[in-house]
Amino acid sequence: MVLEPLELLLSFFASFVLELPVVREIMRWDMAVLRESPWYQEILKEGLERGQQ
DSSP: OTHHHHHHHHHHHHTTTSOHHHHHHHHTOOHHHHHHSHHHHHHHHHHHHHHHO
């Protein structure tokens, strides 16, 4: 569906102003989908690199 990428982006921004449980309930936020996103992978990679330093 075309709206799925937008839903992920909207839920990301909503998490800055709403509590995560509320965002999950409204957006049907699936953490598995988030973990597959390029943004998550980049953040994870950076965190792992910092942890190794």
